[in-house]
Amino acid sequence: MDVPHLFILNESIRNLYFHVCMWFSMMILFGVSVVYSIKYLAGFNLRNDIFAVNFAAVGSFLGILGYATGTIWANYTWVTDQNQSLGSILKEPKLIGAAIALLIYGAYFVLRGSFTDMDKKARISAVYNIFAFAMLFPSIWIIPRLVGSLHPGAPGSDSGNPALNFKDIDSRLRMVFYPAVIGWTLLGVWIATLKIRIQLLKDKTLLHD
Amino acid sequence: MTKFMVRCLLFVLFISTSFFSFAQEKPEMADAMRSNGKIYVVVAVCLTILIGLFIYVFLIDRKISKLEKEV
Numbered sequence: 001m002d003v004p005h006l007f008i009l010n011e012s013i014r015n016l017y018f019h020v021c022m023w024f025s026m027m028i029l030f031g032v033s034v035v036y037s038i039k040y041l042a043g044f045n046l047r048n049d050i051f052a053v054n055f056a057a058v059g060s061f062l063g064i065l066g067y068a069t070g071t072i073w074a075n076y077t078w079v080t081d082q083n084q085s086l087g088s089i090l091k092e093p094k095l096i097g098a099a100i101a102l103l104i105y106g107a108y109f110v111l112r113g114s115f116t117d118m119d120k121k122a123r124i125s126a127v128y129n130i131f132a133f134a135m136l137f138p139s140i141w142i143i144p145r146l147v148g149s150l151h152p153g154a155p156g157s158d159s160g161n162p163a164l165n166f167k168d169i170d171s172r173l174r175m176v177f178y179p180a181v182i183g184w185t186l187l188g189v190w191i192a193t194l195k196i197r198i199q200l201l202k203d204k205t206l207l208h209d
Numbered sequence: 210m211t212k213f214m215v216r217c218l219l220f221v222l223f224i225s226t227s228f229f230s231f232a233q234e235k236p237e238m239a240d241a242m243r244s245n246g247k248i249y250v251v252v253a254v255c256l257t258i259l260i261g262l263f264i265y266v267f268l269i270d271r272k273i274s275k276l277e278k279e280v
Contacts, residue, residue: 011246
């Protein structure tokens, strides 16, 4: 597949099929997790809690992969011959926001681990999961787009790095990008269901209701 | 005196050659990653994801085998 020929990005535009898809499927999996958390709070069925925690786990795993691939990509595109250094990259609002979002989800698992009572654990972590999902939007999507950022989508990227500022995604990229999003999401859902089935087998006696 | 001069000249030559060689030395890793239109950045990203997935699936596999022993 041919890709748009861009300066600075060059062939690394193909990372769109990996890095961006990771975040897409992470958002979808976190969304599914929140739905199950709300379902748990509606009926207090422990099965829904197991679904919620495993979808959140695979979602954060994809988030960590997205973060790791983002650092590799940024290392060879944001650090250019202009005055961008590692220091200016570490100040990136997108990176800080993504780190905060992942740490909030990290706290979700810490919170779960700190309870001994199962019902209390499920109930409080379900409420926390809703908060964590709500925090995703300001930390990843809103704040980095209000302040200047090297990451595409920011208003400030006009000044610093014009090559990264493609307002709309190219149709050639779109042909691979959307199927890739679906594919990565299905892979994430598959891994999550494997984890859920393990957990359901483990808690077979508890769930017998 | 001439001996001293020759020695000085040699010293200067040695220093300058080492300087030149230092100036020509570039970080090889970055060059490789920036060559061929940065395609190796994509390779690195793919490998990161693959390795990450393998580790994750391997951990799940271990969980399953632990469960198999219990049942």
